[in-house]
Amino acid sequence: MNITKVLIFVPTIHYGGLDILYSSLYRQRYDEWDLCMADELLPKRWHIYDKHDLLANTLFVECKKQEGNPRALAQAYNNAADLAIDMGYDLLISLQDYIWIPDNGIEMFVEVHRDHPDALITGLVSLSEAPGDEAVADAYGLFTIFKTPLYDKPEGISWHDVRATNLYPGDDPAIRACTPEHWEANWAAIPVSLLKKGARWDLEYDKGIAYENQDFAKMCEREFSTPCILDKRNHAVGIPHREIWPEEEKLLKRYNNRFLHEEKWGHN
Numbered sequence: 001m002n003i004t005k006v007l008i009f010v011p012t013i014h015y016g017g018l019d020i021l022y023s024s025l026y027r028q029r030y031d032e033w034d035l036c037m038a039d040e041l042l043p044k045r046w047h048i049y050d051k052h053d054l055l056a057n058t059l060f061v062e063c064k065k066q067e068g069n070p071r072a073l074a075q076a077y078n079n080a081a082d083l084a085i086d087m088g089y090d091l092l093i094s095l096q097d098y099i100w101i102p103d104n105g106i107e108m109f110v111e112v113h114r115d116h117p118d119a120l121i122t123g124l125v126s127l128s129e130a131p132g133d134e135a136v137a138d139a140y141g142l143f144t145i146f147k148t149p150l151y152d153k154p155e156g157i158s159w160h161d162v163r164a165t166n167l168y169p170g171d172d173p174a175i176r177a178c179t180p181e182h183w184e185a186n187w188a189a190i191p192v193s194l195l196k197k198g199a200r201w202d203l204e205y206d207k208g209i210a211y212e213n214q215d216f217a218k219m220c221e222r223e224f225s226t227p228c229i230l231d232k233r234n235h236a237v238g239i240p241h242r243e244i245w246p247e248e249e250k251l252l253k254r255y256n257n258r259f260l261h262e263e264k265w266g267h268n
């Protein structure tokens with residue numbers, strides 16, 4: 001069987017999180033991958049990448065915000081897509097920060113991709129219980145925000161991904177079709193063959209926050225008849241950002257892309 005070359009893309013604007021990323025990648029069973037990041041804090045933490053073996057060979061793409069824009073996420077994804085094409089990768093895996101992934105997570109995406117080579121694939125992400133004020137030592141820590149690096153998943157889960165619990169019940173097949181609205185790029189896989197066709201993220205979404213990935217999946221469905229696949233086995237765990245950085249909720253209210261998305265696609 002031909003080897004599937006994987007580029008793991010991690011966009012981040014947050015302090016900390018490299019401890020979780022390092023731990024997640026260290027445990028992976030599948031080893032035909034490279035790491036690419038769009039790190040807004042890169043000038044401050046070059047020294048951290050240099051001293052951690054798995055992070056030392058990280059590829060970086062630009063994530064420069066345009067004037068007046070709160071984020072540059074769509075731009076960063078497009079830059080990662082171009083890199084994946086130029087360097088001959090087969091699968092682009094999107095892993096947004098502060099998420100622990102299963103030790104066979106990359107392997108599962110590769111397996112599903114081999115069975116569904118033209119599909120957008122997404123896993124599940126549940127939120128862990130908030131770690132508690134006493135555990136957060138420094139909200140501006142460059143490697144970790146916690147008193148000690150978090151190398152293990154938290155045991156308590158307080159919120160489950162609605163795609164599994166409500167829309168796609170447990171007695172459904174573990175690997176099944178889902179709608180573009182439920183394709184979430186915080187833990188997902190994109191075939192590079194789709195990117196070669198011209199699939200890209202809409203830069204208009206960088207003027208606000210959210211909906212850029214639902215837009216990408218809907219655009220792929222419309223332009224390229226791309227199916228979306230949900231793999232409920234591939235279950236990652238994240239930290240609730242809003243409980244650690246409450247300013248995120250304020251930013252979302254101020255810059256929410258909901259109206260842009262509804263104007264483009266209509267009410268869902």
